[in-house]
Structure formats: C-alpha cells, structure tokens
Amino acid sequence: MLDLLLRNARIVQPGVGVMSGSVAVKDGRIAAILGPRDKAPAGETVECSERILMPGLIDPHTHFGFGSDETDFRTESRSAALGGVTAAFTFHRSADLRESTGPWRDRGLEQSCIDFGFHFGLTSRLHVETLAEAARAFGVTSFKFYLMYKGAAGAAKGFAEIDDALLYAAMQQVARIPGGVLGVHCENVEVIAALRPAIRDSGATDLRAWDAQSPDFLEAENVFRVGYFADKAGCPANIVHLSSREGLEVTDYLRSKPRSAPLTVETCIHYLTLTHDARAPEGKVNPPLRSARDVDALWQAVADGRIETVGSDHVPRKHATKGPDLWQASAGFPGIGTLLPLLIDEGHHKRGLPLERIAAVTSLNVARLYGVAGKGWIAPGMDADLVLIDPELRREVRHATLESFSDYTPWEGQSLRGWPVATYVRGRCVARDGAVLPEVAEAPGGAYMAREIAAAEQERTSGGAGA
Numbered sequence: 346m347l348d349l350l351l352r353n354a355r356i357v358q359p360g361v362g363v364m365s366g367s368v369a370v371k372d373g374r375i376a377a378i379l380g381p382r383d384k385a386p387a388g389e390t391v392e393c394s395e396r397i398l399m400p401g402l403i404d405p406h407t408h409f410g411f412g413s414d415e416t417d418f419r420t421e422s423r424s425a426a427l428g429g430v431t432a433a434f435t436f437h438r439s440a441d442l443r444e445s446t447g448p449w450r451d452r453g454l455e456q457s458c459i460d461f462g463f464h465f466g467l468t469s470r471l472h473v474e475t476l477a478e479a480a481r482a483f484g485v486t487s488f489k490f491y492l493m494y495k496g497a498a499g500a501a502k503g504f505a506e507i508d509d510a511l512l513y514a515a516m517q518q519v520a521r522i523p524g525g526v527l528g529v530h531c532e533n534v535e536v537i538a539a540l541r542p543a544i545r546d547s548g549a550t551d552l553r554a555w556d557a558q559s560p561d562f563l564e565a566e567n568v569f570r571v572g573y574f575a576d577k578a579g580c581p582a583n584i585v586h587l588s589s590r591e592g593l594e595v596t597d598y599l600r601s602k603p604r605s606a607p608l609t610v611e612t613c614i615h616y617l618t619l620t621h622d623a624r625a626p627e628g629k630v631n632p633p634l635r636s637a638r639d640v641d642a643l644w645q646a647v648a649d650g651r652i653e654t655v656g657s658d659h660v661p662r663k664h665a666t667k668g669p670d671l672w673q674a675s676a677g678f679p680g681i682g683t684l685l686p687l688l689i690d691e692g693h694h695k696r697g698l699p700l701e702r703i704a705a706v707t708s709l710n711v712a713r714l715y716g717v718a719g720k721g722w723i724a725p726g727m728d729a730d731l732v733l734i735d736p737e738l739r740r741e742v743r744h745a746t747l748e749s750f751s752d753y754t755p756w757e758g759q760s761l762r763g764w765p766v767a768t769y770v771r772g773r774c775v776a777r778d779g780a781v782l783p784e785v786a787e788a789p790g791g792a793y794m795a796r797e798i799a800a801a802e803q804e805r806t807s808g809g810a811g812a
C-alpha cells in the first residue's frame with residue numbers, strides 16, 4: 346500500500362510544462378505518477394482539487410547561523426517549510442573547515458526540518474590548501490569566494506589573505522573536484538573605497554545612496570574577471586546573487602565564447618522584486634538593490650534561461666542590526682519564507698512567467714548545478730519533496746507568521762497572490778495551511794545532502810545544468 350496519494354493536481358515539471366495527475370508516495374520517494382482521477386490504496390489521500398504541485402524548492406543561497414548559531418537550523422528551516430522550500434544550501438565559514446563542519450552538520454541534523462547542504466566559504470590559504478580534503482570528508486562540491494572582502498574591507502572582517510592570487514588558486518583547486526563549482530561574490534570593493542566617503546558625507550541615507558556607493562559597473566567588472574579567470578583555470582564558476590543588467594551583459598559576452606567550463610548565473614528574489622526605492626535601511630544588502638530597469642532585465646534572463654538559479658540570500662538577523670543608519674546597518678535580510686510566493690505573485694501572475702520556469706530555477710537547476718541526487722523533479726524514484734500551491738490564495742506578508750529568528754521582512758504588508766498550502770519533505774508533511782505541524786518540533790527529520798563526488802562527475806559529462 347502507498348503511504349500518500351496526492352490526487353488530482355496540476356503537476357509542474359521543471360522546464361517542461363504542467364500536466365494533470367496524481368503523485369503516489371511510498372517510503373519517502375515518489376512511487377508513481379497516476380492519472381488525475383486514479384485511485385490507489387494509500388495511508389493518506391489528499392484531494393488537491395487541481396491546485397499546483399511543484400518540486401519542493403531547493404534554496405541555493407542561505408546564511409543559517411547569521412541570526413543565532415544556536416537555533417537557526419530550527420527556526421529558519423521552519424520558515425523555509427512554510428514557504429515551500431524543502432532543502433537549502435547554506436554557507437559555512439570557519440578558520441578550519443575540517444574541524445567545524447562535523448559539529449555544524451550535527452546541529453542541522455538535530456534541528457532542521459528540511460534537508461540541507463553546505464557551500465564552503467574560502468577565505469584563506471589554508472582553506473584552498475585543504476579544499477580537496479574537506480570536500481571529500483563532507484561531500485561538499487560547492488564553494489564560495491568573496492571578492493567583497495579583499496584588502497582593507499577584508500581585514501576589517503578578519504580576512505587578510507583574499508586577493509586575486511587566492512581567487513585563481515581556488516579556481517585551480519575547484520577545477521580538480523569532480524562536480525566542483527565556485528560561486529563568487531562580485532563587487533569591486535577597492536573602488537567602493539573611492540566612491541563611498543563622498544556619498545556618505547553628503548548625508549544621504551536612502552538605498553539609492555547604497556546603490557551609488559557600489560554601482561552596477563563594479564559588479565560587472567568583477568564578473569568579467571571571475572568569468573575570464575575561471576575559463577583559463579578550467580573551473581566551473583557561478584556568479585552568485587547577480588544584481589544588475591550591466592553584470593548580466595558581461596555574462597552574455599563571456600558565454601558567447603567557447604568556454605573550458607560552464608559559467609552559470611544566480612540571482613536572488615530581492616533583485617527581482619525590490620529596487621533602490623525600497624525602505625532603508627531594511628533593504629540594505631550586498632550587492633545593492635538596483636533600478637526598475639535592472640529588475641526587468643533580470644526577469645527577462647530568468648524567463649529565457651540565462652539565469653539558471655534563484656535563491657533568497659536569507660540572512661535571519663534581528664531588525665535591531667539594521668541601524669542606527671544606512672551606513673552602520675548590517676547587510677542582508679530574511680527571504681526564505683517568501684521566496685516562492687514572490688516568484689508566483691510577481692513572476693507568474695504579473696509577468697507571465699510559466700510555472701515550469703519557476704520550478705526549473707528553484708529546483709531542477711539547483712539540483713543539477715550542485716550535484717544533488719534524487720531531487721528537483723517529480724518522477725518515480727525521486728525524493729517526494731513536494732509543495733502544493735494555491736495559486737489564487739491571497740495573503741499579506743507578515744514577519745510574525747514567518748517563524749524566522751528574524752523579526753522583520755522587507756516585504757512586510759505586501760499582498761501576494763499564490764501561497765503554499767502544504768509542504769512535504771521526503772513524503773512527510775511538515776507544513777500545512779500556513780503552520781508548521783506540531784510533530785515537526787519533536788522530530789525535525791532533515792537530512793544532510795552529501796554530494797557523491799564521483800557521481801557528480803558522471804552527471805556533468807552526461808548533460809550538465811540547464812532546463
């Protein structure tokens with residue numbers, strides 16, 4: 346007998362389309378796709394009434410631990426589950442990744458109600474030298490390099506060794522990891538130092554000022570350097586949280602040439618739904634929010650496939666860190682709980698983006714880029730990570746209902762059409778009708794996504810990312 350039958354849904358297949366059917370689940374996996382009216386004995390049958398069933402989202406970009414080391418896996422995974430996110434990659438940074446990763450993974454296993462994996466932050470020579478060892482020990486094939494923390498900007502954060510030499514050495518190392526990919530934060534922080542003081546001294550405290558102190562061309566310049574070096578090093582590179590049309594045009598140029606390894610692009614939900622006219626300092630983030638013209642260009646790239654993945658860059662800090670003014674406020678804000686409703690409301694309803702495109706950039710492409718086996722697609726044998734969506738349900742964003750450690754959201758009060766009504770992690774319902782189920786507190790149940798390094802190699806040679 347089946348464990349679960351989700352009957353009569355509109356099933357969204359990433360990059361392909363929408364079909365009517367029912368999804369049968371057994372032992373945490375999808376057992377079969379049946380016709381919409383088919384019946385089969387199951388422990389639980391859910392009538393979906395032609396609502397939308399999508400693969401659970403895999404958020405490629407989160408910062409669990411920036412709110413509270415102690416509890417972020419609990420609170421932020423609950424916020425994710427409410428938003429239809431069934432797995433997340435979170436950045437892990439420490440002095441020695443070989444020592445810190447095990448305990449951090451154990452914390453996640455104890456607290457997370459969604460599946461999770463790590464990207465390693467590379468901020469020192471030690472990290473680059475021990476990259477292969479740490480990668481194999483923890484099944485981590487994705488890494489991040491922070492050009493934002495070069496020179497004086499890095500020294501202020503305790504990173505003394507970030508420069509182009511370390512960037513290139515990291516690329517050489519990542520190129521040797523089967524399935525490896527290097528994400529890079531692109532902002533030319535050296536030129537920011539030439540622009541910021543005059544703007545700050547002018548007394549400006551809005552987000553246009555934050556945009557102006559690190560304008561689009563500083564992102565674009567770094568994108569070129571990263572894309573160019575990555576080609577020379579044979580390193581798959583991913584431009585994370587791309588914010589600007591100018592930066593996008595550079596990726597178009599780089600990808601118009603034959604490349605030794607793929608160059609992919611991620612953007613984040615705030616670059617698709619907020620501009621530099623949003624509320625300050627809540628909307629302070631790196632790279633900055635841009636103009637409406639940039640927003641339009643990024644949506645176009647999501648629609649036509651030049652942007653492969655969309656994440657939240659979720660930072661669950663308290664609102665108290667957003668002050669006392671723009672210049673001293675922390676950067677980043679929470680977003681994992683509103684990622685999907687914003688994509689449906691703004692992308693699907695307002696801009697006509699097909700649901701299969703939303704599913705591609707939030708599930709299949711993320712699974713492929715990061716070598717996640719068994720996720721990202723609704724088919725027999727895959728993990729039953731699913732989100733049931735009522736595309737017409739209208740609700741206002743309220744931070745108080747998002748369950749995050751954080752106590753605000755830059756989308757507060759916005760009325761959105763299209764919300765998740767049930768979220769399933771490997772066949773288990775973790776959230777329904779806007780509430781996390783009580784039994785989840787007792788037994789969160791999230792699994793760690795170790796990447797099989799050899800399998801990732803096969804995956805790449807047989808197809809690569811992109812739907």
Ligand SMILES: [Zn+2]
Pocket residue numbers: 406407408658
């Ligand atoms: Zn980030």
